[in-house]
Amino acid sequence: MQPSFPALRGAAEPRRYRRFAGPPTSFIVITVAAIQVVGTLISARHQDSARPLDIAAMLLxxxxxxALAFRRRAPLAMFPVAFLATAGYLALGYAWGPIALSLALSIVLTAAAGLRWQAWLGAGIAAGAVVVGAAVSGDPNWPLRASAGVAWAAILVLLGQAFRRRGERFAEYRRRREAAQKAERDEYRLTLARDIHDVVAHSLSMINVQASVALHVGADDPEKLRPALEAIKAASKESLTEVRQLLGVLREDAPLVPAAKPTLAGLPALAKNAELGGLRVTLQDNSDHQLIGPAQQEAAYRIIQEALTNVGRHSGASSAVVRLGQTGSGPTAGALTVTVDDDGGGMRGALPGNGLTGMKERAGAMGGTLTVRELQPGLRVEAALPIHLEGNRP
Known part of the structure; x- marks a missing residue:
């Protein structure tokens, strides 16, 4: 029987997603500085009337x-510094060039930093300066230049806000992806814990019961000692094989030998193993195995396995009845029903353990339900597992 978590074999460490926050700040500063200085030097050669570039011009x-270096630590400082540098440069009459590039980027980065109103205020100040400058320049087309400046100021803010929204959408996508990965990893761990419990606990419980029987009858009736030892050998061999398969799944470098998953066809052998421990098991199977998918068969098998294990270990029962059937009407229409009754002492006020929790989780994973109720005497475990016909016989 193979553990029911094949996806765990491919579950590697979660991928680390880093939010893309644009180019590094140092790259932006150096690139803009190079463009402004080199571009202005080239442009100044064709402007004879402009004031010659000096040390003050280079500093401005x-x-x-x-100022763009503060985009992370103090984004509010970008626009004032860039605006004063640009305004001072133009006011001193130096040659015109790409001096406004840093000012434009300061508006974009301010909006991208989430400082919406500050960005609009800065754009308004810059647009106002453009309008005043165009009006006093004496150019007859100054209204057109002023309108273009105002439009570009608004476009810069909208561009920064677009970058901001894109970053927020990416951050939300990353949060959802990480939450989904965490849920997937939690499900893997839960499945692993459940399968280890079902695979190992059942076999060890059987070994414990048979060892007790062997110790009890060994001295008085040696003939009964052999079946008990054979049962111990078979249970330990099965448990060892399944533990190796579990380790093969956990270790990606270890080959995983394909093996058949437990099906309803294995219930007679399961009942026989329980009887070797002194529990009389009656199996009543009225289900059509060909209509039941492999996942539902495995869940039903594991539920019955765990129920019989609990009966043998805790209830003190002498007999158990396992019934399987199919419903065709009512709220569980098209469902496989599994019922395990015993004549033991019931729960006796004990809290549900890992076994009962695992049974409920298996039923829930199939979209079904599992209930436990007291009998007089004994206990009833009842599960309803919806039957999915996809891939089965029509």
């Missing part, structure tokens, strides 16, 4: 890009 050309 570098001050704007330097």
């Amino acid at each position: 050309l570098l001050a704007g890009p330097a």
Whole structure:
């Protein structure tokens, strides 16, 4: 019987997603500084009337890009510094060039940082300066230049807000992806714990019961000692094989030998193993195995296995009845019903353990239900597992 978590074999460490926050700040500062300085030097060669570039001009050309270095630590400082550097450069009459690049980027980065109103205020100040400058320049087309400046200021803010929304959508996608990965890893761990319990606990419980029987009858009736030892050998061999398969799933470098999953066809052998421990088991199977998918068969098998294990270990029962059937009407229409009754002492006020929790989880994973109720005497475990016909016989 193979553990029921094949996906765990491919479950590697979760991928680490880093939010893309644009180019590094140092790259932006150096690039903008190079464009402003080199572009202005080239442009100044064709402007004879402009004031020659000196050390003060170079400092002002570098001050704007330097303000962009505060995009992470103090984004509010970007626009004021860039605006003063740009306004001072133009007011001193230096050659025109790409001096406004750092000012434009300061508006974009301010909006991208989430400082919406500050970005609009800065854009308004810049647009106002453009309008005043165009009006006093004496250019007859100054209204057109002023309108273009105002439009570009608004476009810069909208562009920064678009970058901001894109970053927020990416962050939300990353949070959802990480939450989904965490849920998937939790489900893997839960499945692993459940399968280890079902695979190992059943076999060890059988070994314990048979060892007790062997100790009890060994001295008085040696003939009964052999069946008990054979049962111990078979249970320990099966448990060892399944534990190796579990380790093969956990270790990606270990080959995983294919093996058949437990099916309803294995219930007679399961009942026989329980009888070797002194529990009389009656199996009543009225289900059509060909209409029941492999996942439902495995869940039903594991539920019956765990129920019989609990009966043998805790209830003190002498007999158990296992019934399987199919419903065709009512709220569980098209469902496989599994019922395990025993004549033991019931729960006796004990809290549900890992076995009962695992049975409920298996039923829930199939979209079904599992209930436990007291009998007089004994206990009833009843599960309803919806039958999915996809891939089965029509």
